Amino acid sequence: MNDPGEQVSDASSGRRTGGPREFLAAAYDACADGLYRYALMLLTDHAAAEDAVHQAFAKLVRMDRGVLEIDSCAHYLRTAVRNECWRIIEKRCRRPREIDAASAAHLLEADSSSTVDEDERARLEAALLALPPEQREVIHMRVYEGRTFQQIADLLDLSINTVASRYRYATDKLRQSLACERDEEEGSHEPE
Amino acid sequence: MSPNDPQIEAMLTRYRPTGPPANLRDRVLRLTGGRRSRWAMAVGLAIAALLVLSLGLDLASRQMMQETALALGAGRIEWTPEAEEMAQMLNGDGEGRRYLALALAAGAPHREGFPPRMPRIDASRMIP
Numbered sequence: 001m002n003d004p005g006e007q008v009s010d011a012s013s014g015r016r017t018g019g020p021r022e023f024l025a026a027a028y029d030a031c032a033d034g035l036y037r038y039a040l041m042l043l044t045d046h047a048a049a050e051d052a053v054h055q056a057f058a059k060l061v062r063m064d065r066g067v068l069e070i071d072s073c074a075h076y077l078r079t080a081v082r083n084e085c086w087r088i089i090e091k092r093c094r095r096p097r098e099i100d101a102a103s104a105a106h107l108l109e110a111d112s113s114s115t116v117d118e119d120e121r122a123r124l125e126a127a128l129l130a131l132p133p134e135q136r137e138v139i140h141m142r143v144y145e146g147r148t149f150q151q152i153a154d155l156l157d158l159s160i161n162t163v164a165s166r167y168r169y170a171t172d173k174l175r176q177s178l179a180c181e182r183d184e185e186e187g188s189h190e191p192e
Numbered sequence: 193m194s195p196n197d198p199q200i201e202a203m204l205t206r207y208r209p210t211g212p213p214a215n216l217r218d219r220v221l222r223l224t225g226g227r228r229s230r231w232a233m234a235v236g237l238a239i240a241a242l243l244v245l246s247l248g249l250d251l252a253s254r255q256m257m258q259e260t261a262l263a264l265g266a267g268r269i270e271w272t273p274e275a276e277e278m279a280q281m282l283n284g285d286g287e288g289r290r291y292l293a294l295a296l297a298a299g300a301p302h303r304e305g306f307p308p309r310m311p312r313i314d315a316s317r318m319i320p
Contacts, residue, residue: 021224036212057220108207143204174200
């Protein structure tokens with residue numbers, strides 16, 4: 001899977017002749033899917049992810065005429081979504097609230113080539129929800145965007161060791177969570 | 193038995209985070225439309241405010257002129273065709289019109305009481 005916005009420069013430069021609305025539509029079509037998935041992985045809340053993506057595009061629009069001059073609107077949008085996500089996360093830390101069921105539902109969907117195992121999906125979702133957002137972010141960029149640790153480190157302005165550690169901690173926690181759930185399930189199915 | 197790293201990665205790649213809802217695109221694209229309408233509304237409001245302000249200032253200046261004329265003891269100045277002709281004879285410029293208006297005000301029907309009546313000036317006599 002690629003960066004949500006890497007195809008963006010091409011898409012945007014090809015459509016620069018249109019007005020801001022056309023440019024925005026092109027930028028949305030090129031980036032929004034990946035940005036939304038990224039925001040959802042960080043925030044684990046559909047409504048908040050939607051707001052984060054909306055806010056990022058609103059910032060792009062507020063740049064007024066500059067919108068048509070941005071060379072790398074994908075990079076800009078990615079940074080804006082990330083900043084917005086962390087702002088929401090920090091706000092949640094100050095004023096914790098329960099995420100309603102509708103917003104938290106279906107964090108994951110089956111990849112187009114795979115069949116859905118609802119049980120497995122639910123277990124994986126629960127395990128991902130138990131991770132801190134910074135670890136989910138690295139998991140997302142590594143697994144779903146196919147980036148190397150070096151690329152992630154450059155994008156997040158972190159050292160490669162920090163990125164690798166976060167990934168290691170995340171996979172360790174996922175393994176533990178999935179093993180615990182599997183043990184519980186096996187325990188509950190044992191005959192008395 | 194706990195899954196190993198390749199198993200976890202394989203499990204993760206079988207799924208992916210859910211995509212955006214269909215209505216998000218419309219919501220984002222409305223950002224440009226909303227901006228335009230807000231801008232148009234701001235311009236409209238500014239024009240309306242300027243119009244109201246200019247009308248208000250015009251009314252206030254008329255009122256002040258009337259009050260000044262009354263305070264000077266002059267009645268309402270009648271700008272008749274004869275007066276207009278006279279103004280044209282005085283080159284029709286602002287200075288001539290002001291002079292003529294003052295002369296007419298002094299000669300107009302007087303308000304009772306204060307201030308005391310001013311000597312009547314025959315404007316036609318001022319023309320050389």
